[in-house]
Amino acid sequence: MLNKILTKKNLHSHIDLLVILGLLLAAVVLFLANLGTLPLRDWDEGIVAQVAREISREKWNWLYPTINNTPYLNKPPLIHWSIAFVYSIAGVSELTARLSPALLTACSVPLIYGVGRELFRPRTPAIFTALVYLTLLPVVRHGRLAMLDGAVICFFLLMIWCVLRSRHNLGYCLAIGISFALVSLSKGIILGFLLGTIAFLFLWWDTPRLLSSKYFWSGILLGMLPVFLWYTAQFFHYGVEFFHANFFHQSLKRIWQPVGNHNGPIWYYLLEIIEYSFPWLFFWLPGLYLSWKNRNLSWGKLVLVWSGVYLLAISLMNTKLPWYVLPIYPAFALAVGSYLTEIWYQFPLDLGYFWFPTDKYLPIHKDNKKHPWSIPTVYHRLVVALFALLAIIAWVASVYFSDVSHIGESNLAKPNLPLQFISLAVALTITMVTLLLNQRDRQFLLILIWGIYLSLLIFVSSPHWIWELEEDYPVKPVGEMIQKNTPPGQIIYSFGTRNRPSLNFYSDRLIKRVGPEKIQQQWQSPTQPYLLVKESTLNSLPLNNFHVLNTVEGWALVTREGKR
Numbered sequence: 001m002l003n004k005i006l007t008k009k010n011l012h013s014h015i016d017l018l019v020i021l022g023l024l025l026a027a028v029v030l031f032l033a034n035l036g037t038l039p040l041r042d043w044d045e046g047i048v049a050q051v052a053r054e055i056s057r058e059k060w061n062w063l064y065p066t067i068n069n070t071p072y073l074n075k076p077p078l079i080h081w082s083i084a085f086v087y088s089i090a091g092v093s094e095l096t097a098r099l100s101p102a103l104l105t106a107c108s109v110p111l112i113y114g115v116g117r118e119l120f121r122p123r124t125p126a127i128f129t130a131l132v133y134l135t136l137l138p139v140v141r142h143g144r145l146a147m148l149d150g151a152v153i154c155f156f157l158l159m160i161w162c163v164l165r166s167r168h169n170l171g172y173c174l175a176i177g178i179s180f181a182l183v184s185l186s187k188g189i190i191l192g193f194l195l196g197t198i199a200f201l202f203l204w205w206d207t208p209r210l211l212s213s214k215y216f217w218s219g220i221l222l223g224m225l226p227v228f229l230w231y232t233a234q235f236f237h238y239g240v241e242f243f244h245a246n247f248f249h250q251s252l253k254r255i256w257q258p259v260g261n262h263n264g265p266i267w268y269y270l271l272e273i274i275e276y277s278f279p280w281l282f283f284w285l286p287g288l289y290l291s292w293k294n295r296n297l298s299w300g301k302l303v304l305v306w307s308g309v310y311l312l313a314i315s316l317m318n319t320k321l322p323w324y325v326l327p328i329y330p331a332f333a334l335a336v337g338s339y340l341t342e343i344w345y346q347f348p349l350d351l352g353y354f355w356f357p358t359d360k361y362l363p364i365h366k367d368n369k370k371h372p373w374s375i376p377t378v379y380h381r382l383v384v385a386l387f388a389l390l391a392i393i394a395w396v397a398s399v400y401f402s403d404v405s406h407i408g409e410s411n412l413a414k415p416n417l418p419l420q421f422i423s424l425a426v427a428l429t430i431t432m433v434t435l436l437l438n439q440r441d442r443q444f445l446l447i448l449i450w451g452i453y454l455s456l457l458i459f460v461s462s463p464h465w466i467w468e469l470e471e472d473y474p475v476k477p478v479g480e481m482i483q484k485n486t487p488p489g490q491i492i493y494s495f496g497t498r499n500r501p502s503l504n505f506y507s508d509r510l511i512k513r514v515g516p517e518k519i520q521q522q523w524q525s526p527t528q529p530y531l532l533v534k535e536s537t538l539n540s541l542p543l544n545n546f547h548v549l550n551t552v553e554g555w556a557l558v559t560r561e562g563k564r
Contacts, residue, residue, distance in 0.1 A: 016117065020110040023130050027106035030134070030453070031144055034461045035102060036095025039476040039502065041466050045146040046501030047074070049097040052083035053505070064237055068510040069489075071238065073245035076230060078185035079148050097146040105143030105150030109134050111157040112330050116337065118164035119299035124344060128445075129337030133330060135452040138276045141465060142323050148187045149326045155182040156195050157330055160302070163199045167207045170215045177223020184227045190251040192227070194313055195327065202305045206298050254319035264320035269311060272325050273332070279390060279430070279448065280336050282383050287335030290342065299338065306331035340445060347442035387434040394427035418462030425455040472500075477552045478532075479506025485549040485557055486530050493519055494532040516542065523560060531558040
């Protein structure tokens, strides 16, 4: 009997290992494809890449990072350290700047599967949860960028997994503290406390006995030690200035005052979820309702606490940035994955898919009956109609991007070819899904997941996955022009362009935006001045004896006559 139990346990372990490896491979392919072919994006990518480069240049900058040779007090430098390490091995490029954040985000895919295995009795909802999370556009797009948010999701999922494991093994409490430290050293201790509050409220609702354990808190505090050491080092080095810049200006102040023009209504992040989570959005609200119906189970509690607390917290902030919503998507995937499992076992069964036998289905709901929460016929018809509408839109888009007659034979026609392939892949996928869903054939889920994955793979292989680059002039050739024609460490003045951190990165110079009066002062100074202006304004420059060093992409680099 014992041998049978051990054999069955080993079999399940091997299956889980295969699933984890398969998910990791699929995630690595999706997150690393075409990673280094597009320039860095403003703002965060340019800042993160520049800080990492200065860390890689200076021996002690890893502890006290700088940007443009001034103290960088915005965020802790854990991710910057990882990027600087990659720089030291493979050099500075777009690929090396994005590599470590993309790999960390890819690792979050098997991590959410592990969370699902801790929460659900069957393997099915854990698989669906991981596949939904893998095919969410915001996670894929922002997780590939040289930003901090994908890594934060990875570390937070590690924290949640350790919290779930600690209910049975207190040895994981130390790992909870380490996970908190990783989050806090990536994007600040304020976010660490917010995400830690979600974990605390879940345990308070689900396993309150754990909160009274001294071993639980001792392990967490020990794991959090690196955070306190780093913040103490910053305080002794910078003094009160650090806490004013890091805690107040970069964190707390964003609650009641927007940064720049980044504000919006209280429902801003809800609209972000609605806009970018198709087609999984159709299953999110039923998933939340199913979580509420099963709120006496751990998975229902976690989904409700995670979704509710985090969405409320960021919605009340006056600063609104699209990537702030990313940590809610694992909870989104858990809710959708649970509902997809219900659909999977309610639709007609012809064959056993994946590797779980249908006659041994273990319900994820609170009572021990099969299909207690059947899909309403009205809602089923509504979902079919919505998928049909999506299919029509995708077909129209594929036809539109294939017809270049409205732009003639110019080079503008070439970039639309990838968009045509993307639209065609989406259209074929959604059309097949609509037909199968209308027939209540559960294979529609397999087609939907595989089709979205392939569509995203085509999308990230195209030049359109960072669509913000098309909103302004190409910064890379301008930066290379500045780097080639100016001495290292030179400040470049400009009054014709907005602040662009990516331009600082590519030029490896500080581009300082000033007014005409400041330019006049610099023009009369003993040191040689350099000015970046639009090429169309050269004839109207109020400067004497200027010399154009070079022009590119409509921009001119100007210095005082006599330099060369």
